[in-house]
Amino acid sequence: MKTQDIFKIAAGVALGLVIAGSAAYAFRLWMINRALEGITQTAKQSAQQIMESSNRQIEAAKEAEHRRKLEQVRLEMQARIDAEQREQAVRKAAQAREAAWNRYYQxxxxxxxxxxxxxxxxxxxxxxxxxxxxxxxxxxxx
CATH class of the missing domain: 1.20.5 (Single alpha-helices involved in coiled-coils or other helix-helix interfaces)
Incomplete structure (x- = not known):
């Protein structure tokens, strides 16, 4: 075999190795890219779920605060009504006592x-x- 043929064979083998290595490298890059896309998609979904959960918690907290304020207003109004009713009862009792005194004392x-x-x-x-x-x-x- 001639030296020239040996170089041709060696060059063919080297070229084959370079092509195979490049193909393997490209395949690995493609696989890494797919994995990164999957991770990115999963991260986006997780972030979206976290945001939705946070928004639900915020809305629930706002609703609870709104209900608490409404209950506070209701209690204040009830306290005012109760105080007014007590004052009215005291006035009526005082009027009844005064009327009884007027009937009693001559x-x-x-x-x-x-x-x-x-x-x-x-x-x-x-x-x-x-x-x-x-x-x-x-x-x-x-």
Missing amino acids: RPKHCDDAVGNAFVECGNHYIRAKRKFDELYDTGKL
């Missing part, structure tokens, strides 16, 4: 133009009547 006629000791005695009569009324009223006897 000022003696001579106290209209009393002076001196008679005036003092009329004041004492009023005080005694008021104490007796309070006792009777508070025990439910009037």
Whole structure:
């Protein structure tokens, strides 16, 4: 075999190795690119799921805060209504007590133009009547 043929064969083998190596390298690059695309797609999907989950949590928190504020307003309104009803009940009780007092106490006629000791005695009569009324009223006897 001639030297020239040996070089041709060696050059053919070298060229075949370079082509095979280049093909293997290109195949590896293609496989890496596919893997990266898969990883990128998975990462995008995960990020999208995380964003959706975060948005749902934010919306749920906003809704909970809204409900809490509504409940707070409702409680404040109920407290105002309750306070108003208590005040109204106190006013009615005071009016009822005043009406009962007016029915109970009859000022003696001579106290209209009393002076001196008679005036003092009329004041004492009023005080005694008021104490007796309070006792009777508070025990439910009037």
